[in-house]
Amino acid sequence: MGLTITPEDVDPSGVGFRDPAGGGVPEGGEGYSSGAAWKMVLRVFIENKLAIVGLGLIVLMVLFCFVGPLIYRTQQIFNNPALANKPPGPGHLLGTNPVGYDVLGRLMLGGQTSLEIGFAAAIIAVMIGVLWGAAAGLAGGIVDAVMMRIVDALLAIPFLFLLIVLGAIFTTSILELIVVIGLVAWLVPARLVRGETLSLRVREYVQAVNVMGGGTRRILFRHIIPNTVGTIVVNATFQVADAILYVATLSYLGLGVPPPATNWGHQLANGLSYVYAGYWWLIYPAGIAIIITVVAFNFVGDALRDALEVRLQSR
């Protein structure tokens, strides 16, 4: 495998690409059940400083968003025009926004939505992708061909464009936004898992299950899917990062979460009108929060991939 960029080097805000060839799919997946292999993965992961930094940042960010509001109490329900657009200072560490909400408190609240959508969309995407990819790979033949051509055709439409079309069709609530992102983002995991399934289904132990009369469902859920866990986890990590960026971009474009819910992208979009007034505290905090979170997930994803590659190489 070496150091080639694999399909997980994906595009966050739409800039970049997903390798449509699905190159660099780890070849197989035997031995995940053996403890020694996992220990090695863990060791390589821990040795990677960036991974630890990334993991630490994610934990901090989750604490900041979910525990932060318990410590730094702010009022986020009623507008207060008298407090509008105050610069950072005592009482309001990051100032207030145009309707008088405390920006730091708002950041925590928006972070909750951004993280929740990120995780939920990633889970949906990976679940659909795994089932679709494993089913296609296992079925083979014409079913596989048709299923994968559907993936190809959907992948041909750049994600952001597809998201915006879907966003225009569905009037978005948070739930719809999660589903829409999940419905667009499952394509890459589907391709990865299908690639792995193709190599797994010809393995002796899968053949053995077949001979012993184990059904397709048993092969799928007991043997194929557990063996693709490595690929799935790596991909899911990148999916969270991507989803957070998609939510931000969609919110900026006005297709995101409707008020009163807020997220980081939504806060940036609102701060936009005040760029010329010099209200920097409406622009920088939310942007930096997005960057920190996305960088952290990318660090962890990269390290996980490297760790799993080491395991594959040293078989």
Place this chain on the structure above:
Amino acid sequence: MIGYIIRRLLQSLVVVFGVTVITFILLHLLPGNPIRAILGTRASAQAVKQLTIEYGFNKPLIVQYFIWLGNLLHGNLGYSYKLNQTVTSLLAERIPKTLFLTGSAAILAIILAIPAGMWQAVRRNKPDDYVGTGLIFIFYSMPTFWLGLVLIIIFSETLGWFPSEAPQDQISVFSQLNGMVLPVATLTLVTLALFTRYMRSSMLEQSIQDYVRTARSKGVSNRAVLFKHVLRNALLPMVTLIGLSIPGILSGSLVTETVFNYPGMGLLFYQAAESDDFPTLLGVTLIVAIATVIGNLIADILYAVVDPRIRYVS
């Protein structure tokens, strides 16, 4: 080789066919009735019925699809009732501008990414590589619109060097280059992050190959190994990158055009989404998808040309 190209070409045609089916399905998922969109909500039942027959909306979906496909093949992408123009003429107006923006950014990004990636690979695991990698990760993780905004705040508002809005009319886009600096810079920076990462990995992958060790052990100087062997082979995968990054660059362009109000295809698409102008929305989607398929095709063929191993694999 010819066989490989023909096979890839056929695959691409299948994908394009799939894209038209998806676009058609999306067209029919849309809320509201297209006839009402044309005639308004207060049109008489008689008028609605007449137009329904005229446009063939009473026919079975599959027949409608082939009528629509036939129109596509004649270059008829539909009619934007919101803008009172054919989608084809709208696209003809906008595509050159988007090509100008994305082309400049892609070329700049590749010119900068090759030396930057090389530098990082040579200085691997040294402080400057860490700084470089960190910066690239940051640009890579940055929402494009936010980067554009920050550039506007710094270079337009604070320093006053460049305008915050791109030139608007047909001629000034290509002549008032001052206004193009910030949009091109935004798109270049996000693209550069991806390209540099790719270049660095490609250099590192080559530098551990056996032929490099052979060259070294023969006493070839480091510089010669780097430029004559590693660089040349590391550039091979870069050939495909331009083709493969088309969807990414187009998405980046969509956001950049919105931030700087640059009248390209991306802004057209965004405004169509905002105003429920579905014919335009799907027309742009189709064009962008076809561009992506062509990009992949070119990347594959170029790669097969420069790397003979590819041809024999499948």
